[in-house]
Amino acid sequence: MRLVRFVAVVVLICVGVWLAALTLGPLVLTALIERVTGGVVQLSHVKVSPRFDLSASSVNIRTASAGKREKKGLLIEDVDLSWSLRSDQHVKINFGSVNADQGAVAKGGYLTLSPTVPFGWSEFSIIAEVKRLSYDGLEAEDVVISSGLTRSDLQLTDIRADFSVASIATQAFASDLGNVSISISEIFPQRPLDAQSFEFEIRLLEGVKSKDIEAKTLLLSGVASSGSVSFNLNALDIAIPVRAVNVGAVTLEGSYDLAAGILNPNWLLMLEEFRSISPPLEIASYEGAVRMDGSVLEHEARGKLQKLDLATKDIVIAELADGWVDVVLRAVSGGRGPQTNLSVSARLSLPGDVSFELDLGSALDVASAIECLTKKCEISKLDADYALKVRGEMLEGKTSCMSTPCRPIDLMHRLSTTNTEAFMTSLADSKLFNPLVLPVAYMELRRGRENGAGHIIEY
Secondary structure, eight states: OHHHHHHHHHHHHHHHHHHHHHHHHHHHHHHHHHHHTTTSEEEEEEEEOTTOOEEEEEEEEEEEOTTOOSEEEEEEEEEEEEEEOSTTOEEEEEEEEEEETTSOEEEEEEEEEEEEETTEEEEEEEEEEEEEEEETTEEEEEEEEEEEEETTTTEEEEEEEEEEEEEEEOSSOEEEOOSEEEEEEEEOTTSOGGGOOEEEEEEETTOEEOSSOEEEEEEEEEEEETTEEEEEEEEEEEEEGGGTEEEEEEEEEEEEETTTTEEOSEEEEEEEEEEETTTTEEEEEEEEEEEEETTEEEEEEEEEEEEEEEEOSSOEEEEEEEEEEEEEEEEEEOSSSSOEEEEEEEEEEETTTEEEEEEEEEEESSSOGGGGGTSOOOEEEEEEEEEEEETTEEEEEEEEEOSSSOOGGGOEEEEEESBHHHHHHHHHHHTOBOTTTHHHHHHHHHTSEEETBEEEEEO
């Protein structure tokens, strides 16, 4: 009988503890979580089921923002927590929505934490799924995230996120992104980003496609360290329909200041297999520096010319190949209305001691010269000086227009030679120009007024 009484007492004690857990558990659990996390995690309206599964109407998590020491809020609503101590030990959290002060919103999903070693609750593996995610113009569906977690310092490691369907829409750009894969080496959620070091990689497996530009594959990778992110953007098979331009590969290298939240103004740009239809141009490789500092854009580069055809609608004037192109560009935006002042210095060097030099200044009807990459820009106030040098002989030219916009009929030209006979002979010997065109060009020059052994023609 004593044994029966003892068992009965134990049962009563267990039932009492169980009932106490159901009634007092939510209060104790709420206070315990807030104390353990230092007030970082706060629970509201906690309930404990008879199986000790938990639910809460909301969970508020405070996180540090990049470059700032104040805390940002993360509100998780309609939270249910279940767990298992069997062979598949885990804690599973289902949620209805997640809202962040930074504008991120997640709808419908779950998060599962499993110890990497049975009953070893210091290191976990995390798997999370979100039905729909929105953040700063980015929309994604069926998001799957995996990571490792160290409890002592809340370190996340080997983070990977996959988006089955994604799109992005901003004031300047909109595109369907398709499948997106993101990986991050490690991160500490409770530390500001500018105080961390990590590597990351973002792959757009289906590239980007918008009305202005298309790319079949896009890869962004980089390293964050000492408050700065050094990144490398690679794109393959790029097309700009409005310009009838195709590029085999583009590489852009730059850096981002996490503390200040701004891009470093100095970039490195590299292109491979550039092709355009109008004019018919092929460049095998192109590399140069880009500086974007406020309203000023500066660019200096060199490219390997593969082919350039100079032609009218009826006849090919010249076929140029196997040369080098050097470009120095400066664009300054500002003034009244959308306007950019552009200056370009360029030199084309060709085999056989042949070169073409250009100095150009003009105004564009856009707020930034970069817009002209994907749209047709109107040119006004054009002033261009150029020279064609062939084996020591030279043809100089000047083209100008003061109209807004400049139409072909508004252009004024001036051509001059110091020795027309010698220049035309050198031009013919170069074998770069169509021999059927040279007699016409010679007669046109001779039609101008004499300038010693040369001529000057204006039209």
